[in-house]
Amino acid sequence: MTNKLNATYEPNTVEAKIYQKWEESGYFAPEAHQPRAGNPNSKKTFCIIMPPPNANGALHVGHALFVTLEDIMIRFQRMRGKITLWLPGADHAGFETQVVFDKKLEKEGKKRSDFSREELYQKIWDFTQENKKVMENQLRKLGASCDWSREKFTLDPDIVDKVEDTFIKLYEDGLIYRGNRIVNWCVKHQTTLSDLEIRYEERTDSLYYIKYGPLELATVRPETKFGDTAVAVNPKDKRYKHLIGKEIEFETLLGTAKMKVIADTAVDPAFGTGVIKVTPAHDPVDFDIGLRHQLEVRQVIDKTGRLNEKTGPYAGLKVAEARTKVAEDMKAKGLLIKIDPDYKHNVAVCYKCGNIVEPLVMPQWYVATTKLSRNQKSKIKNKNVGKSLRDMAVEAVKSKQIKIIPKKQENVFFHWMKSLKDWNISRQITWGIRIPAWFRNEQEIVVSKSKPEGDGWMQDPDVLDTWFSSGQWPFATLMTTGHQSRLNSKFKIQNSKFKIQN
Ligand SMILES: [Zn+2]
Structure with a gap:
């Protein structure tokens, strides 16, 4: 007896059965x-x-x-x-x-x-x-x-358990810390994003030249001026040498203000007039300048992307509305020198919704990438004590413990490692592994899988960045x-x- 093969191959009649056999075997x-x-x-x-x-x-x-x-x-x-x-x-x-x-x-x-x-x-x-x-x-x-x-x-549950173990171990080794630093905030999604979750888009915006007493400076964000805590110039810029370290007094939309002129190499003398306003609460570069010069961090924009009570009559306005209104009012007060309407620059946007990322300063959990590991609690001998996570990653590739194929991509990896920044792993969403940390009275923090003894403990409502577990x-x-x-x-x-x- 012979079975005739069908003229055409019909995978539906064959493949499911074969796979089932494979699986059962x-x-x-x-x-x-x-x-x-x-x-x-x-x-x-x-x-x-x-x-x-x-x-x-x-x-x-x-x-x-x-x-x-x-x-x-x-x-x-x-x-x-x-x-x-x-x-x-x-x-x-x-x-x-x-x-x-x-x-x-x-x-x-x-x-x-x-x-x-x-x-x-x-x-x-x-x-x-x-x-x-x-x-x-x-x-x-x-x-x-x-x-x-x-x-x-x-x-x-067993995977979550391992991930929590890692969080606790890194915390005990001093490689995870709670920090009040500048984050990428998506106003639509109401969460922070990692540096890899933002895209840069070239945009054409207005560049506003404004008066700060004896100085003139250029900015695309005049609405953040209420959060300025210094003005900065490049230390090598001869034009402003006489003002470095001095305090200037000037007229603003909210009355007279005093501000120190600081010198920082992050200032590009070729941008605008070579003078910048420093807003540590709302710009990542300014935040770093603020850390170097111990500047006050004055937040003037809230999580909904609106100006807050520190901005007087502008409170409640959305960033874009406030920008127009502030520029108009500055013009009326003689504080606006000129507007360059064709300024091209890169703007950070959320990779999912395309909304402009609002830099905000918030307390979050960070993985320290360049800090040296300590091992105070564990008695187990740890060969990595005294090394940073970056050291360990670079060493693993250099010693061929991890091979990167093709080899030429090794340089890409080393370049990444060189420019590595601390990683914000807190996310303000529900879906994920909740951070094993507990707070009491806004001051006490305990890192633990279970609720600590005593009353008043609240678990961190945030979850871990999915890549922390991945x-x-x-x-x-x-x-x-x-x-x-x-x-x-x-x-x-x-x-x-x-x-x-x-
Ligand atoms: Zn978004």
């Missing part, structure tokens, strides 16, 4: 490995931790590409006789998912604030679990030969799976979520 798990006599690869391992797709929508063609490539690598090594592990997972994708969910709510005529924190968290949880199922089936349809018995989600994915997944066979300790990490973009 347990063949993709490293435990199924059969050493072959005489094969030198039999004891070697090969492992890829799948970069976990975001559990907030269906897979896209980019996922299909990486899954195909990784599947080829894994199958190739498996056929060569190596013990292989391809560990799949799904990413809760903090801010990304919250943005997708916000849009979903918007379509339903609802908003975040309609729900309690717990309700909102549960709703997003259910939303991601549904998406996760779709995504897992799509991976199966792609024929991915991953080990589903080890699948992890970035919010699995960065731990390679080891957190291996530490929380495969306990029975103890095979996990043999796997080296061949791949992780980190990629250097060309």
Whole structure:
């Protein structure tokens, strides 16, 4: 008896059954490995931790590409006789998912604030679990030969536990600290953003030349003048040498003001008149100048992007409205010299909504990248004491503990490391791993997984930047799976979520 093949291939009738057989056989798990006599690869391992797709929508063609490539690598090594592990997972994708969910709510005529924190968290949880199922089936349809018995989600309790351990360890080592520093604030999304979550766009704006007593200076943001706490010039600029260190008195929209003239190399003598106003509360460069010269940080814009009570009659106006009004009033008072309407400059915007990022000074948790690690609490000998996270990362690549392929990209990595700044890891959203820190009376802070003894403790309402946990994915997944066979300790990490973009 012969079975006739169909004239056309119909994957629907064949592939699901085959995949089911593969999966049921347990063949993709490293435990199924059969050493072959005489094969030198039999004891070697090969492992890829799948970069976990975001559990907030269906897979896209980019996922299909990486899954195909990784599947080829894994199958190739498996056929060569190596013990292989391809560990799949799904990413809760903090801010990304919250943005997708916000849009979903918007379509339903609802908003975040309609729900309690717990309700909102549960709703997003259910939303991601549904998406996760779709995504897992799509991976199966792609024929991915991953080990589903080890699948992890970035919010699995054991993963969260590891992430909290890391936070506590870094805090005890002095590498995580609470700092009142300038952050990137998205007025629409009501959260801070990392430097990687902002885009720069070239814009044409007006450059306002304004009078500060004996000085003239140029600014694109006259509305922030209420937060100025100094004027600055370049120390090498001969035009202003006689004024450095002196206090100038001048007329403003809110009466007479006195301000010190400081010298700082961050001032570009070629910009405008070579004099800048320093607003430490609302500009990252000015914030750093303020730190160097111990200037007062006077906040005049609030989290909703409006001017606050310190601006007198301008309080309540949105930044853009205030800019126009302030310029008009300065003109009427003879304080505005001229306007250059075609000033081209780069403006930082939120990578999701495109709104201009408002720099604000807020207390947040930071990962210190250049501070040296100390180890006061732990009695375990730690070879990294006295090194910064940057030192450790650079050393790992230089010593070939981590290989970057292709090698020429190493320089990109070293360049990143050189310009590394401290990383703000607090996010003012609900969806994510809540920061294991507790506050009492605005002064006491305890870093702990559980509520400290005594009354009045409140857990930090913020969650961790999703990359704080994603960065731990390679080891957190291996530490929380495969306990029975103890095979996990043999796997080296061949791949992780980190990629250097060309
Ligand atoms: Zn935004």
